[in-house]
Amino acid sequence: MRVSRFYMPLLRETPAEAQIVSHRYMLRAGLVRQASAGIYSWLPLGFRVLSKIEQIVRVEQDRAGAIELLMPTLQSAELWRESGRYDDYGKEMLRIKDRHERDLLYGPTNEELITDIVRSTVRSYKELPRILYHIQWKFRDEIRPRFGVMRGREFLMKDSYSFDLDAAGARRSYNKMFVAYLRTFARMGLKSVPMRADTGPIGGDLSHEFIILAETGESQVYCHKDLVDMPVPEAVDFDGDLEPIIRQRTSLYAATDEKHDGDTFAQIPAEKQLAARGIEVGHIFYFGTKYSKPMNAKVAGPKGEDLLLEMGSYGIGVSRLVGAIIEASHDEQGIIWPEAVAPFRVGLISLKVDDEATRKVCEDLYGKLENAGVETLYDDTEERAGAKFSTFDLIGLPWQLIVGPRGLAQGLVEIKNRKTGERQTLPPEAALNFLTRKS
RNA sequence: CGGGGCGUAGCGCAGUCUGGUAGCGCAUCUGCUUUGGGAGCAGAGGGUCGCGUGUUCAAAUCACGCCGCCCCGACCA
Numbered sequence: 001m002r003v004s005r006f007y008m009p010l011l012r013e014t015p016a017e018a019q020i021v022s023h024r025y026m027l028r029a030g031l032v033r034q035a036s037a038g039i040y041s042w043l044p045l046g047f048r049v050l051s052k053i054e055q056i057v058r059v060e061q062d063r064a065g066a067i068e069l070l071m072p073t074l075q076s077a078e079l080w081r082e083s084g085r086y087d088d089y090g091k092e093m094l095r096i097k098d099r100h101e102r103d104l105l106y107g108p109t110n111e112e113l114i115t116d117i118v119r120s121t122v123r124s125y126k127e128l129p130r131i132l133y134h135i136q137w138k139f140r141d142e143i144r145p146r147f148g149v150m151r152g153r154e155f156l157m158k159d160s161y162s163f164d165l166d167a168a169g170a171r172r173s174y175n176k177m178f179v180a181y182l183r184t185f186a187r188m189g190l191k192s193v194p195m196r197a198d199t200g201p202i203g204g205d206l207s208h209e210f211i212i213l214a215e216t217g218e219s220q221v222y223c224h225k226d227l228v229d230m231p232v233p234e235a236v237d238f239d240g241d242l243e244p245i246i247r248q249r250t251s252l253y254a255a256t257d258e259k260h261d262g263d264t265f266a267q268i269p270a271e272k273q274l275a276a277r278g279i280e281v282g283h284i285f286y287f288g289t290k291y292s293k294p295m296n297a298k299v300a301g302p303k304g305e306d307l308l309l310e311m312g313s314y315g316i317g318v319s320r321l322v323g324a325i326i327e328a329s330h331d332e333q334g335i336i337w338p339e340a341v342a343p344f345r346v347g348l349i350s351l352k353v354d355d356e357a358t359r360k361v362c363e364d365l366y367g368k369l370e371n372a373g374v375e376t377l378y379d380d381t382e383e384r385a386g387a388k389f390s391t392f393d394l395i396g397l398p399w400q401l402i403v404g405p406r407g408l409a410q411g412l413v414e415i416k417n418r419k420t421g422e423r424q425t426l427p428p429e430a431a432l433n434f435l436t437r438k439s
Numbered sequence: 440c441g442g443g444g445c446g447u448a449g450c451g452c453a454g455u456c457u458g459g460u461a462g463c464g465c466a467u468c469u470g471c472u473u474u475g476g477g478a479g480c481a482g483a484g485g486g487u488c489g490c491g492u493g494u495u496c497a498a499a500u501c502a503c504g505c506c507g508c509c510c511c512g513a514c515c516a
Contacts, residue, residue, distance in 0.1 A: 316516080
């Protein structure tokens with residue numbers, strides 16, 4: 001993409017309303033624009049990141065055996081009356097009336113809807129277990145939206161729902177999502193730590209929040225240091241026994257502020273104690289028959305008996321992750337995108353557009369990078385060099401490929417690694433090899 | 440929802456107390472110069488001062504009402 005044809009409205013100054021770093025950079029780098037309180041338009045750069053995160057989530061869900069579908073944003077109040085949540089949910093739920101005065105709501109979550117779908121289409125135990133998911137916009141009318149997309153009212157969420165015949169099966173489904181989440185966040189360049197979470201009325205130990213560590217995180221968290229750098233399980237057989245992985249991850253202490261127990265924490269060797277700030281990016285839990293019972297969702301078992309469905313649900317805050325990643329990865333100059341979610345991989349910076357040699361080399365490199373499938377943002381504008389450097393540091397593409405007459409006089413261009421700041425000077429062809437090799 | 444604050448050009452702000460021709464910086468446009476870390480000079484464009492009602496000869500400024508947004512708290516993917 002050429003900057004001269006792209007749409008990337010940057011802000012040189014920080015809007016007054018943005019308090020935290022991710023919000024500031026998201027506005028300044030032109031990722032989003034606030035439409036109203038807690039509701040954002042996604043501009044091209046931000047939309048590309050959002051799409052990449054979404055795709056990583058999708059691939060890892062599929063890999064774990066979950067099946068994608070898509071449910072609507074607007075739901076009828078009827079189902080929610082059935083589960084009893086229409087009255088319970090309170091003002092967080094946005095309620096709407098259509099022209100016939102029928103009660104609708106903008107879905108804050110989808111347990112009722114998915115339960116309705118499954119109960120009316122699944123008849124036999126032979127069709128289970130299943131994990132179904134969708135990635136859809138939700139709305140929760142937060143009392144006070146803040147922190148940009150980190151706590152908006154409208155947000156993009158991946159939510160999965162598992163349907164099993166018994167509690168043991170539900171646990172297997174839970175474990176699949178647990179492992180899928182570890183892999184998902186790791187692929188985005190994040191270190192996530194599962195922490196025991198409130199299980200509500202069901203009890204048991206089957207609820208975890210996935211927290212990523214960031215200095216500016218919203219909540220205080222405590223955990224054993226070994227959890228942070230624990231390697232992510234590769235080549236997982238999701239149909240095999242996942243318990244060992246779960247045990248390894250849950251046997252060490254990890255808790256958010258609300259669940260923190262100072263005494264237990266104190267028993268960890270001092271050098272292994274980690275008190276840090278964190279951001280919740282995922283939440284998984286098992287809730288048994290909480291919805292299947294009131295909504296009468298059951299299938300015929302092997303002996304013809306009725307079996308109530310055992311369910312769990314599993315959320316990932318997709319839009320929140322955009323902010324969370326920036327919180328976890330930035331510096332004074334701007335965003336530092338992990339490669340997997342960067343809007344472009346390479347920023348090709350022409351330092352002198354009206355220099356013929358520079359133009360020729362840039363055009364050549366740009367064409368070859370594009371042909372090699374390397375997503376490249378090519379700054380072919382007449383801006384001054386300093387302005388371009390600042391811009392590219394701000395938008396945080398992983399690699400900058402810098403081409404100017406001074407270097408070309410020796411037949412050289414420069415590659416800068418945004419994260420480490422390391423630069424190397426080398427001939428254009430070598431730079432091309434370097435940047436295409438690592439994709 | 441309780442408490443606090445803000446709304447003036449695309450962004451950041453001054454002007455409001457004490458009513459009297461709407462300003463500054465950045466950005467934008469034009470020209471010249473400049474050109475490897477947010478250039479300089481000269482010029483130009485851009486505003487129903489959030490909306491409404493009232494007070495007044497006169498309202499960005501005073502009064503009342505409404506709307507929007509932000510911050511702190513309680514709540515949350």
